[in-house]
Amino acid sequence: MTAPHGTTTPYGTGAPGAQDPYEPPVVLDRREGAHGEVVLRRHGTLLQIIANGCFLMDTSDGRSERLLVDAALAALDGRPGPEVLIGGLGVGFSLAHAAADARWGRITVVEREPAVVEWHRGGPLSALTARALADPRTAIVESDLVHYVNETSATFDALCLDIDNGPGWTVTDGNGDLYATAGLAGCARVLRPGGVLAVWSAQPSPEFEGSMRNVGFQQVRTEEIPVARGVPDVVHLGIRPG
Incomplete structure (x- = not known):
């Protein structure tokens, strides 16, 4: 699963991302899994993923996914054929953006919801x-x-994480462990020397930056993603020492 954001991709007719507020969403599939209910629905030209009644993401705007993947690649500073682990398949934009770039080597996506994988493999x-x-x-x-x-x-x-609204706003309670000391140490363990951790968040988190530094990540920084209103989305970045 991924956090609530998407990319501009039209479905059916109408302008990309168009949505009639008076047209009720149509449920395309509903599943019960190990982590509760997951729903795929169409609202106007958008596809949306809902988990346990909570909106996660749709196909309206992909700046977050593009920046997450591109910022990780840029931080690798020309390393040939880098291999990336993407946390969360969601509606698929991080994967699609990475696969569209010939500079990436192996691209591994970890997704816990079988229904989400099925929706991509021959589904909507x-x-x-x-x-x-x-x-x-x-x-x-x-x-x-x-x-x-x-x-x-x-x-x-590279490890690109997009499974929550951010380190302080997780989709499920268990995900919080990933952003604590032990979880960040695990992230560092799967990174090669000089590898980059990139974490999407709905808002900046100085506390999480501090946690990254405490675990040993270097060059920790935050890149903002402009939004129409409110606090910008961000990508937190850090490099595992060589």
Whole structure:
């Protein structure tokens, strides 16, 4: 699953991202899973993912996904064929953006909801990710990200996390462990020397920046993503020492 944001991609007719506030959303699929209910619905030209009654994301604006992936790649400073782990498949924009860039090497996406994976593999979301899923660099892992980071023996050059609203606003309580000392140490463990951790957040978190530094990440910084109103979204970035 991913945090609530998306990219500009039209569905059906009308302008990209168009949504009639008077037209009720139509449920396309509803599933009960290990983490509760997950719903895919269409609202006007948008597709939306709802989890346990909470809006997570739709297909309206993809600046967040693009910056998350691009900022991680830029921080690697020209490393050839870097391999990236993306936490959360969601509506697929981080994956699609990474796969559209030939500079990335292996692209691994960890998604805990089987229904979300099915919606991409031949379901309503396949129009967004069919090309990326067919890319030989792409692998989808059905697993909880916290568990995967703690258990995998694989290592990566970049870790892009987009599973919550931010370190202080998690989708599920268990995700909070990922942003604490032990969780960040696990993130550092799966990163190669000089690798980058990039974390999307709905708002800046100086406390999380401090936690990253305490675990040993260097060059910790925050890049803002402009929004129409309110506090900008951000990407927190840090480099594992060489």
